[in-house]
Amino acid sequence: MIALILAVALAGPAATSLETTLRAKDQALLDAIAPGDRGLWERTLADDAIYVDENGAIMDRQAFLKSLVPLPHGASGSIAITSYRVQRHGDSAFVIHQDEEHEMFHGQALLAHYLMTETWRLERNEWKLASAHVYVVNDDPPAVKLPAATLAEYAGRYQAAPDLRYVVRIEHGVLVGGVEGAPLQPLLAEVADVLFLKGQPRKRLVFQRDGQGKVMAFALRREGHDVIWTKLP
Template identity: 35%
Template sequence: MKRGLVAAFVIVLAVCSTARGADTPKITESKLVQRTQELFDAVAPGNQAPWKMYVAEDAMFFDEKGRSMDKAALLEDLQPLPAGYSGTIRVMRAKSRFATNVAVLSYDCDEVETVFGRELHARYYTTDTWLYRNQAWQIVASQTLRYYEDPAAGAVSDAMLNDYAGAYELAAGNVVTVTRQGSELYAQRNSGKPYQLLPESPDLFFRAGVEGRRLFHRDASGHVDMMIDRRNNEDLLWKKIR
């Protein structure tokens, strides 16, 4: 009798395990990439069909501009590109993680937008969380970050470089010294390590790999009187003291 009960119990466990496995069909990384590419292929023509299919009704989307959108807002934002515009987004370098009914897919997006024949390039990093429920795998959360790209370096005459050299003070004891070294400009904060300021255009500079700009302000007579450290549209004003 005991042997019969044990055997029956084992059979029940096996059946239950099989049933649970059947409840959540397996999805692979390649399938997720395929579906994700379908979504991006639908962006340029403004085709909402795959987005309606693969995005959950209660999904949360956070784009590279910092906007938070639900599914309704996402679909409203998905409109055909205007005349003269075209573009492609390719899913690259995907990585995935899986649990029972959850799949996480992270990948790069390589975007090429053509505006009246001129190509514009951008790279993004996206992480999507897919959840299996109601007999379907759908995205419930997505977050996109944009890779930072330095602006194109410009040129400034040697004579203008002399205008920027000097000491700039933010507060007492907090000074940045700007020096010219040949045809290059360097800044050093107090006794810190010097770093190069690269020209984007006259009076406008940037640091390689660092977001923000350094804008040299001129007074009414055309002399540099301030260095503006602009970050995320907010300014730190460094007054020229010598």
Template identity: 30%
Template sequence: MKLVALIAALALTTACAKSPAPITQQEVVQRSQELFDAVAVGNKDPWQKYFADDVLYFDEKGRAMDKTALVADVEPLPKGYSGEIKLVNSKFHLEGNTAINSYDMNETETIFGQEMHARYHETDTWMYRNSQWQIVAGQVLRYYEDPAPGAVDEKKLKDYVGTYELAAGDRATVAVEAGRLTLKRGSRPAVELIPEGCDIFFRKGVEGRRVFHFTKGKVDSMIDRRNNEDVVWKKVSDKTAS
């Protein structure tokens, strides 16, 4: 009986030793905020502490970074710059020795008195290993923001009006309605083309640009530009009838 009791005690001790130390959403958020508070001043210590040596990290610039590269990237802001990052909207899930925290980040950066803002979304995977909770994987995405609208000469809008063709049977029309340029493709509702710069327009909430190309002073095509690659719509008529 004593042997059985001893075996049971050892099994219980082993099970307890392997059980992860509990961690809460509040603790994970607090640690993550500590990381962001360290960015502007270039404090690498929290980044060394909370990231696992074998971490896989993918930032909003498309960089795949190991821990060495990630920690090295933490540098103080240049003179005349200041900023802060606030973690909001945390969504948390705990499963055994793994915790997932998915959240938004609101960044404010001041550059010689001029204030700028950006929004990001990050998802971190924390794991309990070697008697500590650390991030083993993280990925950051940047929320798309529309550019500031530019000014356009309303008299010039008529130059863009017409029917454009991508392929046989696939056409779009550009028209002027109440002083605004609109784009209508097939049976879809018309959307406004908002001016950004000379002959460059964007659609609200949509990445990419529409660029009108001129040859000898006349529009001959409309370019759908996405990620610096172009899809060309040829202008087939100055009229909007498809």
């Protein structure tokens, strides 16, 4: 029991020390992105490092370093780590951190959130970044208010398959929708005929009209791919 307590006591500070070390390294790497500081990345990346950027491009060490250039004229910004987790397994450490980017683009403020997963490897008593995968955390778009008459045009029952229907209706002045038989959720408008569900920014309901302007269907769009729901009589 004494040995176990001692092991836990020793592991705690060690884990904290490693988190402090790697977090500082990661923040320095993020700080180097805007000015395109390749030197720091060259010193930190392992020789066989793999980097997957937020657009899904898979790059080896050389390709990533080549892509690292200063922000263009009129753009400035910074990225800050907002949460950080690390787990060590021998000479490897697995990291997950969330980041917030603030950017000024020709006088307009932009905000983005990222989730990064990384593998660090201890080489000759120095931690090297062996792999990194950047994931964009999508935010809901701004919602606009549409006239009540427009909202009423979306109301109805839609079918994607004989056993799969979607209901859209107005409840207490609010447009709601969902799969038939399931709880309905508020539908918000990004623009006319393009709706979304709060907290589900990967999805859009894109309504389709006929030549007379009557709503005939909607496409449930996710990552550029559509499932068509046809409006029932």
